[in-house]
Amino acid sequence: MTIASLPKPLTFTYDPVNVIKLDLYIPSSSLKQKSDATDQAANVLKSLPALVAFHGGGIIAGAKDDLFVPFDLFNKFLAQGVLVISANYRLLYPSTAEDIISDVRTLFDYLSSASSDLARALAKHSLRLDSDRIAVLGISGGNYPARAAATISSIVPRPKVWFNLFGIANDFVLDHWVQTKTPDQAWQAFSYDAAAAQALIDLNGGPVASDAPFVISSETGAPVDETHRGDLFISTYLNGTLLDHVLDEPGISAIVRQHPYEERLALIPDTKRKYLLPIDDKTVPAVFVHGTSDTVAPLQEALTALKDLSDHHVEARYAWVEGAEHGLLDPATWVDRHPRADAAEDEAVSYVVEKLLEAKV
Structure with a gap:
């Protein structure tokens, strides 16, 4: 399937205070079924499971509908009769x-409300979102909010399964995130404007943002965003300061990088450790898809999470794409998908749908 075949989404503001939006994609097959006059007259609402997807961008940049959102993966879920929410x-x-x-x-409060604009829009098609059958998808940096939904038991309704797609947020104390690097170690697939990043740092990150889409630069052909938040993310990588911003604890990265990996978690203040989203026995089942040659989100991120899930006896599956870069791309081009990417995603989609069907009442 292609991006062109993706249904046009309906957009809703789920948080009017902070003006944060979502896109809802409805399976075309379900829309066709809603022409049934009998169901309409009886006001019968068909319950559909939903995939809630959180976009990538290093937790610092990106948007629900930008260049890096895996729309073809969305299509695979829509083909299975699953609502997709980005x-x-x-x-x-x-x-x-x-x-x-x-x-x-x-967001989860909004999705479970029968009186939301989203619920009313679905009802016009004799549909409803089944809040007992929700999966979360964390794409790269979007794995942080997805992992929050999967690990924090007070977030309700509880998702049934967590799909970690080349995600970060599984091991913030790796050398990859806390050690400093030289400018030549910036990812070559991205343009990097150090001055623009520094200008945002000088403004303490700039304005609050929830929508910083990546586009392809007409000048360089590289991914860029007008807000320069992508540059800010690369800056945090090169300076080894991502942990500072995750924990809102300036200087913590400089402290932990001086210690061996095994000692670093113990250096995180007790009051801030919860923001690392620890896995426990209440964490939902998970499936991981990751490239083994990923230089943006190293495979070790997924391996750490899998070990934590195993230690707490939480069911987990994984599909590694041997030789794939970040985004499951071919490292030779940073544009073409790796030839084994689709098979790995299909395996994960089957697992997620299986878990959603198990939850059907």
């Missing part, structure tokens, strides 16, 4: 992890 959330710096978690709570 949601924005407040982005780190100046916003905090606490803000993002609050956004996830607000």
